[in-house]
Amino acid sequence: MPVYSISHVENVRVCVVMVGLPARGKSLISQKIVRYLSWLSIKSRCFNVGSYRREIAKDAVIDAEFFDPLNTEGLHYRQQAIDAAIFDMMKWFTEENGVVGILDATNSTRKRREMILRLCRENHIEPLFLESWCNDKELILQNIADVKTTSPDYIKTPNDIATQDFLKRIEFYETVYETMDTAKDANLTFIKLVNVNSQIVLNRIETYLESRIVYYVMNLHIKPRSIWLSRHGESEFNLTGQIGGDANLSERGWRYAKKLPDLVLKSLGEELKHTNLTVWTSTLKRTQQTASFLPYKKLQWKALDELDAGECDGMTYEEIEERFPDDFKARDDDKYEYRYRGGESYRDIVIRLEPIIMELERQENILIITHQAVLRCLYAYFMNVPQEESPWMSIPLHTLIKLEPRAYSTLVTRIKADIPAVSTYKEKGTSQLGEAKTGELIFKSRDLINNSEEAL
Amino acid sequence: MPVYSISHVENVRVCVVMVGLPARGKSLISQKIVRYLSWLSIKSRCFNVGSYRREIAKDAVIDAEFFDPLNTEGLHYRQQAIDAAIFDMMKWFTEENGVVGILDATNSTRKRREMILRLCRENHIEPLFLESWCNDKELILQNIADVKTTSPDYIKTPNDIATQDFLKRIEFYETVYETMDTAKDANLTFIKLVNVNSQIVLNRIETYLESRIVYYVMNLHIKPRSIWLSRHGESEFNLTGQIGGDANLSERGWRYAKKLPDLVLKSLGEELKHTNLTVWTSTLKRTQQTASFLPYKKLQWKALDELDAGECDGMTYEEIEERFPDDFKARDDDKYEYRYRGGESYRDIVIRLEPIIMELERQENILIITHQAVLRCLYAYFMNVPQEESPWMSIPLHTLIKLEPRAYSTLVTRIKADIPAVSTYKEKGTSQLGEAKTGELIFKSRDLINNSEEAL
Numbered sequence: 001m002p003v004y005s006i007s008h009v010e011n012v013r014v015c016v017v018m019v020g021l022p023a024r025g026k027s028l029i030s031q032k033i034v035r036y037l038s039w040l041s042i043k044s045r046c047f048n049v050g051s052y053r054r055e056i057a058k059d060a061v062i063d064a065e066f067f068d069p070l071n072t073e074g075l076h077y078r079q080q081a082i083d084a085a086i087f088d089m090m091k092w093f094t095e096e097n098g099v100v101g102i103l104d105a106t107n108s109t110r111k112r113r114e115m116i117l118r119l120c121r122e123n124h125i126e127p128l129f130l131e132s133w134c135n136d137k138e139l140i141l142q143n144i145a146d147v148k149t150t151s152p153d154y155i156k157t158p159n160d161i162a163t164q165d166f167l168k169r170i171e172f173y174e175t176v177y178e179t180m181d182t183a184k185d186a187n188l189t190f191i192k193l194v195n196v197n198s199q200i201v202l203n204r205i206e207t208y209l210e211s212r213i214v215y216y217v218m219n220l221h222i223k224p225r226s227i228w229l230s231r232h233g234e235s236e237f238n239l240t241g242q243i244g245g246d247a248n249l250s251e252r253g254w255r256y257a258k259k260l261p262d263l264v265l266k267s268l269g270e271e272l273k274h275t276n277l278t279v280w281t282s283t284l285k286r287t288q289q290t291a292s293f294l295p296y297k298k299l300q301w302k303a304l305d306e307l308d309a310g311e312c313d314g315m316t317y318e319e320i321e322e323r324f325p326d327d328f329k330a331r332d333d334d335k336y337e338y339r340y341r342g343g344e345s346y347r348d349i350v351i352r353l354e355p356i357i358m359e360l361e362r363q364e365n366i367l368i369i370t371h372q373a374v375l376r377c378l379y380a381y382f383m384n385v386p387q388e389e390s391p392w393m394s395i396p397l398h399t400l401i402k403l404e405p406r407a408y409s410t411l412v413t414r415i416k417a418d419i420p421a422v423s424t425y426k427e428k429g430t431s432q433l434g435e436a437k438t439g440e441l442i443f444k445s446r447d448l449i450n451n452s453e454e455a456l
Numbered sequence: 457m458p459v460y461s462i463s464h465v466e467n468v469r470v471c472v473v474m475v476g477l478p479a480r481g482k483s484l485i486s487q488k489i490v491r492y493l494s495w496l497s498i499k500s501r502c503f504n505v506g507s508y509r510r511e512i513a514k515d516a517v518i519d520a521e522f523f524d525p526l527n528t529e530g531l532h533y534r535q536q537a538i539d540a541a542i543f544d545m546m547k548w549f550t551e552e553n554g555v556v557g558i559l560d561a562t563n564s565t566r567k568r569r570e571m572i573l574r575l576c577r578e579n580h581i582e583p584l585f586l587e588s589w590c591n592d593k594e595l596i597l598q599n600i601a602d603v604k605t606t607s608p609d610y611i612k613t614p615n616d617i618a619t620q621d622f623l624k625r626i627e628f629y630e631t632v633y634e635t636m637d638t639a640k641d642a643n644l645t646f647i648k649l650v651n652v653n654s655q656i657v658l659n660r661i662e663t664y665l666e667s668r669i670v671y672y673v674m675n676l677h678i679k680p681r682s683i684w685l686s687r688h689g690e691s692e693f694n695l696t697g698q699i700g701g702d703a704n705l706s707e708r709g710w711r712y713a714k715k716l717p718d719l720v721l722k723s724l725g726e727e728l729k730h731t732n733l734t735v736w737t738s739t740l741k742r743t744q745q746t747a748s749f750l751p752y753k754k755l756q757w758k759a760l761d762e763l764d765a766g767e768c769d770g771m772t773y774e775e776i777e778e779r780f781p782d783d784f785k786a787r788d789d790d791k792y793e794y795r796y797r798g799g800e801s802y803r804d805i806v807i808r809l810e811p812i813i814m815e816l817e818r819q820e821n822i823l824i825i826t827h828q829a830v831l832r833c834l835y836a837y838f839m840n841v842p843q844e845e846s847p848w849m850s851i852p853l854h855t856l857i858k859l860e861p862r863a864y865s866t867l868v869t870r871i872k873a874d875i876p877a878v879s880t881y882k883e884k885g886t887s888q889l890g891e892a893k894t895g896e897l898i899f900k901s902r903d904l905i906n907n908s909e910e911a912l
Contacts, residue, residue: 182655199638202656205674208818215671218661246798283795302804308764313798339739342702342769348758352808362664 016102019131023143030104039381047089049105053081062153064168108177129190131180136195146407219362228367229401232286233257234421244313249289255419256398257290263400263415277365287369303352306371310343317431332428335391346391349377397421472558475587479599486560495837503545505561509537518609520624564633585646587636592651602863675818684823685857688742689713690877700769705745711875712854713746719856719871733821743825759808762827766799773887788884791847802847805833853877
């Protein structure tokens, strides 16, 4: 029988219709929403009209004039692009049971939005308009800089020319742009973000999914920051191959704890060595012992405790295989969904980590010392790792991982402590611990999300 | 060492300054926020200026003219009332370490709000203005009806005269009222609710506590509905006095399960018997077996699972007392905070139930079949039971509880199935199970919150 998290309470499909001039962060917001919802097992996809346009008009010259509302050739291509994106999105809703589709385009005019609204209504999809409105010049220029360096439209264009061209493109859009308005659009469900989220207007937000998206968007910030992840140092249970429990650190685990302050300083570099950061641990001794030499503020979270192995707590994998062979196999077959007798599954951890993720989005520099399964789930969120892969990622002991979220990707740095530790990686189909064959997975600085593709 | 939930991440104090004409639901919103935050262990209190005014002007005639902005005597009393309320609030912040204080008054003018703003800034308290703006006549009349029947100002006044007088009182306020405005109040942190929450404007919401209050208020609705709570039927573990586990129902437990559909129908009455409701259970067998004869949609929630007793799972209280005498005593001394070795405390349950509460606020008719400790926490939220009492409440087996949240109170109906079951109530200081001495606690239809007191 399926187990529900809140995301399953409703049976609705939502089309998030982005609205906004170019360089207003629409693609960034779209892709963050997709990542967040996918992590929560809500099937989501972004349809970026810009990439459709690039495909369809690949032989045309794409400069600012292409976007002149009086340029009939440009208009023709752009209409084809939006039609193709909507067609694919509707197909995805129907054939792949999509739940949240995001139409990432400027959708500048009320006429365009009414067309999308009508299509959504005909297909029993709830339309949620999400406008990013911005008049903060600095923010816009920063966004343009991001787009310029990543957009295929400007691959061969020198920087200053690209900026000028892009500003002109925006001017063309401005001539027809109609902002969302609580009077004129009173009947629509919409979120209007003013200068990121310094002001937010919510109109007719009704379903759970909508309110969830609102809450997430409300908590995003764009200040640069880093997140550090580490497992606790090697524990006495690690030495004996037992899972769970609340053991102390081993002698080598203590050595890692003593070295951790240095690793953090090294990762900060000379100029940032006075950066203030906060350490989050679980409530279990081995994470607190690992944090004990760090000269920063510390918080304990029950939600960061290791996956609860229920009746198998304290056993080795061999013992589990012997005593519960069917369970052992079932877990290998679907490690994400498998719930230990009286314990938890990876999916359960994701549900209890959701408030931690929300709080991480709000915070600046945080160092998290936690456990193998929990760290896999946190890492999967930041690096967009699919659910079927995340429980099999190798996250070795005695290694500090630094994540630096950027506009369209996350930089990963791995700092090894050079203190030996046992491997706690169990490969599929065996109860033996050993080095991970898929161990390189974690260290590929994989793109968080696709490259920026500015909208049609 | 203290364990943190998200509420502890920040070290801020917030003053929620209510803004709105009379009969806009300000007191209701204030009191719901206090109840929600208190349940989350965030120290909160509401300061209702109307009750201060009633105390200060107890010899004056309180009719509409009292609120005429030209009535100097009325103005004098009202000024004294707001001064006294603010004085007490500031004292509470300082001397009792208050975290969220709510100033429940009309705070109609920008001048008044600037005075409060200045005071907050001087005392390092974050001001959050929360306006309830409403032009829906039906909603206003419904609010007036609620206030009339509960306000001490109208105790001796016939209904129609009270309504007329109250409408006139509102008119006086309207002559000076200034709504929150994104241009004029651009520098303030505020939430503006338009017609409950059909439209919401958020300005400069920055801290976690603020965003939490926004999310809660966003999810409130005022449609009438009921919530049913029941423990699972008697289980085989109940018979042997064991805690935790995942046992099947006993024979008597199955009889309760079979009778439950009838009890629900009885609680609905003839005219409502086709009401649609949804059943939520935990992931444990005994709750699903109890739900198995109910002809409604069912959802399973991991978050509704019983308190995890960790190493004590499956033991009787006698065994726990024998094996872990210090733990046994520690739990009796502070049952809310005590966390079982490798398991949970009541506080941990509240944290994992928070999304359930949020979802319950959004939903209409829900029947929850869960476990003793979880039910205590849910009940404590709806009935505003203090944390030190809630773990000691008696919630007998084989009893359906129906809650009907009303504007200023919650009606409680208890429907006994008349099927015998063991008692699972453990009194403080003993390991014996027996009838609860404090058993009547749960069945007092205690007021959810104080009576409505309309603002100054």
